[in-house]
Amino acid sequence: MNHNESRALYDRALSVIPGGVNSSVRATRPYPFFIDHGDGAYVVDADGNRYLDYVMGYGPLLYGHDPPDPVQAAVQSYASEGPMYGAPTEVEVELAEFVARHVPSVEMTRFVNSGTEATVSAVRLARGYTGREKIVVMQGGYHGAQESTLVEGDPEGAMPSSPGIPSSFAEHTIPVPFNDAGAVEDVFEAHGDDIAAVLTEPILGNTGIVHPVAGYHERLRELTDAHGALLIFDEVITGFRVGGLQCAQGKLGVTPDVTTFGKIVGGGFPVGAIGGRAEIIEEFTPAGEVFQSGTFSGHPVTMAAGYEYLNYAAENDVYDHVNRLADRLRRGITDILADRAPSYTVVGTDSMFKTVFTRRGAPVDGDSGSDADSEDHSLDVCEAGCRQRESCAKYDHCPKTGADVADAEAERWERIFWQEMQEREI
Numbered sequence: 138m139n140h141n142e143s144r145a146l147y148d149r150a151l152s153v154i155p156g157g158v159n160s161s162v163r164a165t166r167p168y169p170f171f172i173d174h175g176d177g178a179y180v181v182d183a184d185g186n187r188y189l190d191y192v193m194g195y196g197p198l199l200y201g202h203d204p205p206d207p208v209q210a211a212v213q214s215y216a217s218e219g220p221m222y223g224a225p226t227e228v229e230v231e232l233a234e235f236v237a238r239h240v241p242s243v244e245m246t247r248f249v250n251s252g253t254e255a256t257v258s259a260v261r262l263a264r265g266y267t268g269r270e271k272i273v274v275m276q277g278g279y280h281g282a283q284e285s286t287l288v289e290g291d292p293e294g295a296m297p298s299s300p301g302i303p304s305s306f307a308e309h310t311i312p313v314p315f316n317d318a319g320a321v322e323d324v325f326e327a328h329g330d331d332i333a334a335v336l337t338e339p340i341l342g343n344t345g346i347v348h349p350v351a352g353y354h355e356r357l358r359e360l361t362d363a364h365g366a367l368l369i370f371d372e373v374i375t376g377f378r379v380g381g382l383q384c385a386q387g388k389l390g391v392t393p394d395v396t397t398f399g400k401i402v403g404g405g406f407p408v409g410a411i412g413g414r415a416e417i418i419e420e421f422t423p424a425g426e427v428f429q430s431g432t433f434s435g436h437p438v439t440m441a442a443g444y445e446y447l448n449y450a451a452e453n454d455v456y457d458h459v460n461r462l463a464d465r466l467r468r469g470i471t472d473i474l475a476d477r478a479p480s481y482t483v484v485g486t487d488s489m490f491k492t493v494f495t496r497r498g499a500p501v502d503g504d505s506g507s508d509a510d511s512e513d514h515s516l517d518v519c520e521a522g523c524r525q526r527e528s529c530a531k532y533d534h535c536p537k538t539g540a541d542v543a544d545a546e547a548e549r550w551e552r553i554f555w556q557e558m559q560e561r562e563i
């Protein structure tokens with residue numbers, strides 16, 4: 138495959154865009170391939186190479202790169218008619234009604250422009266509604282690029298996980314291990330009156346994938362209820378994907394107070410949303426006192442795309458179909474693993490999937506599900522450094538570069554699998 142054009146674009150990008158990309162995860166090594174266009178299940182890069190796309194925009198593209206006709210028609214029509222006004226339109230009401238009809242916890246929704254904006258607003262809402270400041274989050278969870286949740290640590294103390302975040306934010310955030318009910322019980326015992334909310338992905342999707350153990354979310358529900366705190370499910374990934382239109386909360390049978398959405402709910406356009414019981418969501422200005430606002434919020438093109446997207450799913454057998462495809466994918470990868478590297482694991486549910494390149498089996502908490510084993514690119518270091526990977530195999534760490542040999546091996550396998558999947562078209 139020739140990547141000259143991508144490489145040239147990356148070089149140009151590096152001088153005007155930090156790291157050459159507008160979202161850090163896109164900085165794949167040694168350089169990202171720049172996309173020219175999408176085509177069904179495929180993307181075609183700037184050099185004309187065609188790839189089967191397992192990423193699908195990191196989640197929003199339920200229908201691949203060619204959305205159904207009603208979505209395309211609505212997008213064209215709304216884009217040509219304005220495309221935005223800074224005043225309300227009917228289609229945002231339709232989308233909010235749709236969400237309220239289908240998602241168990243939602244009576245009202247405020248639309249914003251990204252998953253990050255949704256979780257920022259949800260945290261502010263929980264603090265404003267309860268008059269408390271502390272937020273409990275899961276180690277290994279991700280809620281976007283926001284100050285209150287970009288933390289590392291444990292119940293004893295948290296630190297910002299990025300420079301630029303005042304440590305005072307982390308002082309109000311309590312990270313706990315996912316699936317450890319005892320840890321949350323202890324935290325409520327110590328800080329119960331100060332906790333505004335427990336914020337968690339119902340299934341950890343950014344690490345892992347980690348499924349809740351039986352009774353875990355039920356226990357979070359009991360504890361938050363007992364202490365007057367809110368339970369917030371971050372369904373930015375799982376929303377309108379796991380559990381279909383009822384989302385993960387419907388599938389798991391636990392109803393949070395507030396739910397954050399993103400990705401699919403905008404039909405491929407920038408979106409976020411905060412939904413929940415009317416009494417809580419109405420705390421947002423102008424109905425209530427918690428400030429929330431946005432020039433592009435409820436953008437007509439996004440709302441129309443989101444509405445037609447979800448409506449199409451409601452009227453067609455979409456979830457059975459995509460879940461069947463994902464099942465086939467998971468089974469296909471499992472077969473390759475059995476063939477080539479039985480110590481690794483495929484995890485996921487519905488249309489979520491991930492191959493975990495560790496030898497520890499399916500992850501049960503955010504820590505064991507960490508991507509660390511497949512990242513930190515030791516192989517690159519080894520290859521670039523001593524170029525004697527074979528002889529490194531007998532060491533834990535490369536004697537020349539100090540690189541972790543198991544990590545390097547995991548990385549090598551990751552590459553081999555992606556290549557095999559493309560070739561076998563799984």
Ligand code: PMP
Nearest residue numbers: 251252253279280281373374399
């Ligand atoms: N919450 C979760 C669970 C996410 O996975 C993400 C992004 N992947 C976000 C929030 C942030 O969403 P966005 O990237 O749209 O800001």
